[in-house]
Amino acid sequence: METWQLTAFLRNERGEDIGFQFSVFRVGIVSPGAPPPSSVWEVRDIYLGNVTVNGMLQGGVDGDERISRGMPGVAGFDPDIHELRIDNWSLQFVEDTGRGEMQLDVAVGKVRAELSLTPLKAPIATDDDAAPFRGYSVTRLSVNGHLNGSQGRDVVSGTAWFDHIWGELPVPGASPIVWDRLQLHLNDGRDLSLIRSRRRDGSGAATVDGYVVDSEGQFSSLDEASTELVIARIWRGARGAYPVDWQLKANDLNFQVTPLIDEQEYDFAVPVWNGMVRAESKPGIRRIGGVGMMQLTGYQAQ
Amino acid sequence: MKHRGVLVAVLGLAAVVTAYIWITGDIVAVQSQGSDRFRSAVGPVPATPQRPGDAEAGYRALVNEPYVNCGMPYRAYRRFNPEVDPVDLLPEREARNAELPYAFTSHVNADGVEIVSSNCLLCHASRFNGELVVGLGNEFLDFTQDPRRIVNQVGSYVQGEADSAAWQRWADRVDGIAPYIQMQTVGVNPATNLTWALMAHRDNKTLEWSAEPLIEPPPTSPLPVSVPPWWRMQKKNAMFYTTIGRGDHARFMIMASLLCADTLEEVEIVDAYGPDIRAYLESLRPPPYPYPVDIDLAEEGRTVFEENCSRCHGTYGEDGSYPNLVVPLDEIETDNEYALAATDGRRDRFYQWVENSYYGNSVQIAPAPGYIAPPLDGVWATAPYLHNGSVPDIQSLLDSSTRPKFWRHRVAPREYDPSSLGWRYDRLNHGKANVDDPEMARHVYDTTLPGYGNGGHGFGDHLSNYERNAVIEYLKTL
Secondary structure (H helix, E strand, O other): OEEEEEEEEEEEOOOOEEEEEEEEEEEEOOOOOOOOOOOOOOOOEEEEEEEEEEEOOOOEEEEEEEEEEOEOOOEEEEOOOOEEEEOOEEEEEOOOOOOOOEEEEEEEOOEEEEEEEEEOOOOEEOOOOOOOEEEEEEEEEEEEEEEEEOOEEEEEEEEEEEEEEEEOOOOOOOOOEEEEEEEEEEOOOOEEEEEEEEEOOOOOOOEEEEEEEOOOOOEEEEOOOOEEEEEEEEEEOOOEEEEEEEEEEEOOEEEEEEEOOOOOEEEOOOEEEEEEEEEEEOOOOOOOEEEEEEEEEOOEOO | OHHHHHHHHHHHHHHHHHHHHHHHOOHHHHHHHHOHHHOOOOEEOOOOOOOOOOHHHHHHHHHHOOOOOOOEEHHHHHHHOOOOOHHHOOOOOOHHHHHOOOOEEEEEOOOOOEEEEEOOHHHHEEEEOOEEEEOOOOOOOOOOOOOHHHHHHHHOOOOOHHHHHHHHHHHHHHHHHHHHOOOOOOOOEOHHHHHHHHHHOEOOOOOOEOOOOOOOOOOOOOOOEOOOOHHHHHOOOOEOOOOOEEEOHHHHHHHHHHHOOOOHHHHHHHHHHHHHHHHHHHHOOOOOOOOOOOHHHHHHHHHHHHHHOHHHHOOOOOOOOOOOEEEEHHHHOOOOHHHHHHHOOOOHHHHHHHHOOHHHHOEEEOOOOEEEOOOOOOHHHOOOEOOOOOEOEHHHHHOHHHOOOEEEEOEOOEOEEOOOOEEOEEEOOOOHHHOOOHHHHOOOEEOOOOOOOOOOOOOOOOOOHHHHHHHHHHHOOO
């Protein structure tokens, strides 16, 4: 399996916040050692893409999902033109400048996004020997571009987070494990990534895998000993009940994480609550805030 | 009915006596009297008859049978561990086991789910200069992390109802034992505390698992033990450092199945081939020392050894003899916490658990307040030393003034030092509390921690350096 995920935290000229996420999953259906395909019609990979947009743009959320066979020009990563494509969605990696820039072009419902992305920090490797996957993350990129929606063509800007991982990857929400995933861009320049894993039956202990990258690119890891996560509120959707509001302590950080809007549940292949959140430190403490994306899987009714 | 009346009367009397003793503050005397059957004297350990077994069948059982019968569903295991290093494969393994690393065994459960579980070799096999040695204790395993982490990681790869149920059974057991098996230092082993924790969670008559402990569980800070090599079993009349394991050794060995076995029937199946496994362990011999030996110096060392060490450790060669001697704490003077905890009443509830269980039919659980002087066959391979693995090599074992207070094995790569007979290590200036990086701190052996002390066994201190080197040379030949 291989995944590419781009999460952007945008603001338009009217000051409205928009969360945007573009994900593509490649599932190989033959072993890597298989002989080359005899024709372009021979299926080697299935691609699954999804895009979610939320925020004030539509007064709610929008999401779409695409499934395609891997085939040049239809779905897949084309190394000649450095482009990841699924149907009419594309993510172009700009090779000429050597700065790791990207161009995203996707359309979801009435929304079309054309975004230019420039890395602000060096990529970091997901380098855990115990894990059966490899990859890298660019935890902060600057974003500029346009969103076309019901109110016309908006100029947007903000920051984004990009992950590219390959190997044996778990399918979130399909196992007896609940995953609470959070990516935050803090306004002091730090980026925080965190996955909390718990048993769906509520027994056992929660474990945390995460890290903080500071404004200089310095990396420090987080685990359950250095992190305290208290659920402050549950939101009930059509497919499950999700802990959308957190009190989060991680090392010296201590803040409330709340969704921009509650209704960010998606009925994808596995039900997911996937949405933009805001982090705000408690009054009296050094004011640190930020924006981010929370992804909650494994909460569907049993 | 008449007898019953007498019994009630006697129990009533006992209650009165107990109350009297409580009141007079003489409870300690009563406890020790009541627990005498759970104690052995220091000194020689008598031999007990063992059930006969077939060593070859024992090896096959050891590496193929699912005596630990809960674990990861194979499908999740394979996704979590997609690659197998060929050097981790063992001969004479059957079916799926032939393609699994040596420390894992596969079987299909009653729901048709293939399960991969840890086997005895997880702790009882280790590499020496690249060669896997079955029976050599693994002194580099990491028990410092919460095992529930791996349970959740594997769990995220589990799919489907039957696989989820199988995973959950394993996850529940790990949840039960996790608080009791986390060590301070990478390398030392929590096996003893693990066994007590399993007993606390199981009905001793039915072996049924209880999520809540049924008796007071052991402390959450396990005392460290170094994993002894299996080849010592050939000479030893009792198992474990305090000689707690007396009677039927095979039945002690099959306590490994307590992690998962929920019924007596499951244990009886394992017990049927337990004597074969015991026979296999007793057939093991240490590997030959892989570096050059100065034969003349070794011969001089033999004389020094026989004058200074043989009274407890025995003699070697064709006419060798081994005394099976437990050395009292005030003589050995090594860290006493492990032997005290075993003999001062703190663990008696677990001994009672055993006594009244299936295991109690043939084992006697009777530690002595001391440590057995082990046979020294292949001792050069078994660093670090003492029951708690607190002394990194033989050189410093024989010269207590040179023992490091704080130290850390070099592990990337691990390298053997033939001059001191131990794995190379770094001497540190600080204990665990003063090491900021938690990843670094996990590798620090801090001999100031309770149970981790490196004192005692000063029997080589009076030797000259030349004599010590001669003894080291001699030990290479064992």
